[in-house]
Amino acid sequence: MNELFPLWRSERFRRCFIPALIALLLLLLWHCLVTVSEIPEYLFPSPLAVGRALVSDWELLSSALLNTLKVTLLSFLLAIVVGVLIAFVFVQSRAIETAFFPYAVLLQVTPVVAIAPLIIIWIENTTLALVVCSSLVALFPIISNTTLGLRSVSPNLLAYFKLRRAGRGKTLWRLRVPSALPYFFAALRIASGLALIGAVVAEFVAGTGGADTGLAYQILQSGYQLNIPRMFAALALISLTGVALFLCMSALSRLMIGRWHESEA
Numbered sequence: 001m002n003e004l005f006p007l008w009r010s011e012r013f014r015r016c017f018i019p020a021l022i023a024l025l026l027l028l029l030w031h032c033l034v035t036v037s038e039i040p041e042y043l044f045p046s047p048l049a050v051g052r053a054l055v056s057d058w059e060l061l062s063s064a065l066l067n068t069l070k071v072t073l074l075s076f077l078l079a080i081v082v083g084v085l086i087a088f089v090f091v092q093s094r095a096i097e098t099a100f101f102p103y104a105v106l107l108q109v110t111p112v113v114a115i116a117p118l119i120i121i122w123i124e125n126t127t128l129a130l131v132v133c134s135s136l137v138a139l140f141p142i143i144s145n146t147t148l149g150l151r152s153v154s155p156n157l158l159a160y161f162k163l164r165r166a167g168r169g170k171t172l173w174r175l176r177v178p179s180a181l182p183y184f185f186a187a188l189r190i191a192s193g194l195a196l197i198g199a200v201v202a203e204f205v206a207g208t209g210g211a212d213t214g215l216a217y218q219i220l221q222s223g224y225q226l227n228i229p230r231m232f233a234a235l236a237l238i239s240l241t242g243v244a245l246f247l248c249m250s251a252l253s254r255l256m257i258g259r260w261h262e263s264e265a
Contacts, residue, residue: 045229050236053229061218061230065237068199068214071127072241075134076195080188082135083142090143091150091176092168101147108140112198116205130202137198138191145190149183150176185253192245200238 027047033039034046041049054061086104090097116133123129153175161171203216215234222231 042226042228045232049229050232053227054233054236057230057233061215061234061237064213064215064218064234065241068196068203068216068238069241071130071134071199071202071214072192072196072245075131075199076138076192078131078135079138079142079191079195083139083187083191084146084184086143087146087150088172090147091172097147104140104143107136112137112201113205116202120202120206126206130199130206133202133205134195134198137201138195141187141190141194142184145183145187146180149180152183153179181257182253185249185257189246189249189253192249193242196238196242196245 031046031048034044045053090101112133115136116129119133120126120129123132150172157175158171161175166174199214200216203214204220215238218234219231222228222234
């Protein structure tokens with residue numbers, strides 16, 4: 001195989017080629033099942049029907065995609081800032097972490113569907129309300145992983161810093177933060193997808209129309225109109241956006257820590 005296809009020697013090429021091949025096979029299987037079974041488009045469209053809907057309704061779907069992506073990125077950035085600051089506070093004292101970490105867990109176990117209506121009522125600006133809802137979904141992995149990383153330092157190095165009488169600030173920035181980077185970037189990969197999920201769920205709950213609607217609203221409207229190909233096209237855009245966010249965070253992780261940490265080797 002290596003002699004016939006020189007590109008096959010590249011591990012990066014294999015990582016891209018094998019998932020793409022599996023995706024192509026799944027699409028062919030999907031198309032064959034729908035075609036052979038003669039399933040109507042209003043029940044389960046074929047990949048070709050979804051592609052046609054994506055092309056014909058691209059202006060509508062692309063605008064909705066940009067709105068969903070805007071909410072996702074804003075909430076993701078907000079979750080990063082708030083989550084890292086909370087982790088910095090937690091790592092300063094075990095007593096503070098013990099007292100307040102259970103309330104951070106509440107963010108993970110409380111369904112956003114349950115609290116989104118309240119947030120939307122309390123905050124008049126719809127976009128801001130969606131950002132807050134989505135940020136709550138993405139916040140816990142940032143807090144949990146970053147706190148764990150900040151505490152996962154070598155005891156010998158920590159003892160050395162204490163021996164050199166390094167203050168809390170110097171110990172945090174020169175020892176704890178570099179040790180926490182692999183955990184932090186792992187949290188980014190998780191939180192980016194959760195931010196997208198939170199944005200879509202919040203849009204479902206808000207159910208607002210108008211010019212600033214996202215992909216969730218297009219899914220709802222397509223369902224009401226029995227335009228199932230457009231619904232599948234919107235779902236495909238959400239899935240592809242999630243994959244793109246994950247790949248971007250993975251690339252950022254390799255760029256930042258790939259040279260010195262074995263997790264990205």
